[in-house]
Amino acid sequence: MAMTNEEQRDIVVRGATIAVCAVAATVTLPVIGELQLEKRAEADFRAEAMRLATIEDGGVTVRSDPMTPSLLDTPWIRTVEYTLKRDTDSSMSRYAMRDRDGAALSSLVSFRPEHIKRAEKINDEAKCLSQAIYYEAGTESLGGKMAVAEVIANRVRDHRYPDSICDVVFQGATRTTGCQFTFTCDGAMNRAPRGRNWDTSQKVAAHVLMNLNEERTGGATHYHATYVDPIWSAGLIKTDKIGLHIFYRFPRGAEWAQVRQNYNNKRARVITAAADRDVNAAATSVIKTQDEAKVQKVAMDAPAPTLAPASVTTSTRTITNGAPKFNAVRKSSNVSSYQTAQVTRAAAGAGATGGLN
Numbered sequence: 001m002a003m004t005n006e007e008q009r010d011i012v013v014r015g016a017t018i019a020v021c022a023v024a025a026t027v028t029l030p031v032i033g034e035l036q037l038e039k040r041a042e043a044d045f046r047a048e049a050m051r052l053a054t055i056e057d058g059g060v061t062v063r064s065d066p067m068t069p070s071l072l073d074t075p076w077i078r079t080v081e082y083t084l085k086r087d088t089d090s091s092m093s094r095y096a097m098r099d100r101d102g103a104a105l106s107s108l109v110s111f112r113p114e115h116i117k118r119a120e121k122i123n124d125e126a127k128c129l130s131q132a133i134y135y136e137a138g139t140e141s142l143g144g145k146m147a148v149a150e151v152i153a154n155r156v157r158d159h160r161y162p163d164s165i166c167d168v169v170f171q172g173a174t175r176t177t178g179c180q181f182t183f184t185c186d187g188a189m190n191r192a193p194r195g196r197n198w199d200t201s202q203k204v205a206a207h208v209l210m211n212l213n214e215e216r217t218g219g220a221t222h223y224h225a226t227y228v229d230p231i232w233s234a235g236l237i238k239t240d241k242i243g244l245h246i247f248y249r250f251p252r253g254a255e256w257a258q259v260r261q262n263y264n265n266k267r268a269r270v271i272t273a274a275a276d277r278d279v280n281a282a283a284t285s286v287i288k289t290q291d292e293a294k295v296q297k298v299a300m301d302a303p304a305p306t307l308a309p310a311s312v313t314t315s316t317r318t319i320t321n322g323a324p325k326f327n328a329v330r331k332s333s334n335v336s337s338y339q340t341a342q343v344t345r346a347a348a349g350a351g352a353t354g355g356l357n
Contacts, residue, residue: 121164122209124166125164125165125166125209126202126205126206126209128165128166128169128170129149129152129165129169129205129208129209130193130198130201130202130204130205131169131183131189131193131201132148132149132152132169132181132183133145133148133149133201133204133205134193134197134198134201135181135183135188135189135193136148136181136182136183137243137244137245138193138197138198138201139197140243140244140245141243142200142204143216143242143243144242144243144244144245145200145201145204146204146207146208146213146216147216147217147220147223147240147242147243147245147247148223148245149204149205149207149208149213150208150213150215150216150217150220151217151220151221151222151223151247152165152168152169152208153165153208153213154217154219154220154221155168155221156168158221160221160250161221168180169181169184170184172184172185173185216240216242217239217240217242217247217249218239218240218247218249219239219249220239220240220247220248220249221248221249221250222236222247222248222249223245223246223247223248224245224246225244225245225246226241226244226245226246227244231263231266231267231270233246233248234259234262234263234265234266234267235251235259235260235262235263236248236249236250236251236259237249237250237251237252237255237259
């Protein structure tokens with residue numbers, strides 16, 4: 001059938017429209033798909049960012065708490081915390097997996113021989129710190145043990161002391177008057193540590209070595225038992241009393257002037273007290289010497305006691321009394337010494353009950 005011109009024109013226009021639509025679809029559909037993927041990715045990113053912001057806010061809140069250990073503020077622990085929290089999401093993206101795996105791989109190091117020495121040193125440090133805690137505060141509460149361990153850790157960080165725990169604990173131990181910790185030079189270590197107190201001391205040492213402890217002594221580098229009052233305490237600043245120990249730190253800035261004054265005053269009092277003790281001791285010695293002279297004079301002036309014979313012999317029997325036995329032949333010097341001893345003992349007995357004048 002012959003088509004009119006109008007019909008042919010419609011067919012051509014319709015075909016051209018279809019062709020144009022097909023070409024447009026071929027070009028625009030991928031673009032539209034990409035736009036949708038981008039929008040979806042942006043939405044996922046916003047959701048993930050909000051979730052991570054919540055996590056970060058929670059971490060900041062935890063780290064800002066005064067009771068939080070400083071360990072939680074280190075970069076590597078933040079990375080571990082971040083990746084572990086992302087692991088809780090079952091729909092973790094490939095980017096989260098990459099971050100997690102990267103954090104894990106970055107923590108891996110190749111083995112080197114010096115690692116053995118490092119491990120041995122850590123083991124020795126733990127043992128030294130455990131011993132110090134056990135012998136210095138083994139019977140105290142957990143807080144008392146932590147305080148003693150903190151003092152040792154503070155000394156390691158202080159430039160005035162050695163750089164390792166064992167060197168700090170055993171500093172001066174070879175000198176009987178120079179040991180810094182009494183147990184290292186008084187024979188206490190002859191008694192091996194054992195029992196629950198030893199187990200607790202080891203746990204406290206591990207806790208402090210990992211820097212998980214919270215500060216409780218105010219930066220103290222010294223302490224002494226509550227029942228003593230050493231002169232050096234006047235040269236430091238008292239920070240706290242925990243358990244059976246009083247803790248001190250070095251002065252800072254303007255504190256030095258007051259500390260020097262306190263130390264000089266206490267030193268003067270100690271010297272005066274020592275001088276008084278020497279004077280009293282000398283006076284006591286003079287009185288004792290005078291009393292001894294009096295006793296000797298009494299012994300010389302006292303009449304000789306009558307000494308009954310040890311036994312009386314009759315024709316049929318021998319009667320023995322309670323008097324001391326002497327040899328038949330006596331030297332006058334032996335009798336005199338015996339008499340002197342008797343009088344001296346009597347005078348000493350009178351002095352012991354009545355006191356010295």
